[in-house]
Amino acid sequence: QVHLVESGGGVAQPGRSLRLSCAASGFTFSSYAMHWVRQAPGKGLEWVAVISYDGSNKYYADSVKGRFTISRDNFKNTLYLQMNSLRPEDTAVYYCARDPSRIVVVTSTFDYWGQGTVVTVPS
């Protein structure tokens, strides 16, 4: 069964950095695109970033472009999100999610989700 476990969340002061990890198991990690999605307290879902199965293509939401970097290690079956220059508005639960496709396509969706890791950036 597909299992995604996020880690690395915590409290970070504005302007500082955090790196999130997502450990994947139960499927061939290297065959799937992967996403990060976040949810601010009491708010809706916000897509953050995606990386193709081999890491060759990456896309970001405008709100994080230039500050966040998505990456993956297919040998370690792990997805990462390097978050720099953190802002209070980055406070959220961060989920990693699997895309059924290898690459980003017009039908991209999120078929499995982790339980999330909490990031807090105090104002």
Place this chain on the structure above:
Amino acid sequence: SYVLTQPPSVSVAPGKTARITCGGNNFGSKSVHWYQQKPGQAPVLVIYFDSDRPSGIPERFSGSNSGNTATLTISRVEVGDEADYYCQVWDVTRGVFGGGTKLTVL
């Protein structure tokens, strides 16, 4: 930027049918996906590619997409269906979610 519009809330009595809409431009060129999120839990995919249902999702959940509106329909609503529901599409190089609809089972 592409925008998806959902009603903030929908209420329905147990055993009745709930319909949650999602509005967007030029939906005909996009696939709409739906997620259910219960309090304190991660979202779960309930409908993908407009109307397909993942394994394990009850047949009571169905979807449609016509014109500029996609609809998630939940038949014979149960108390356990009470949750937030989000629609989602892919727009060129980014994912887009609707604002979410809170389904209340009266």
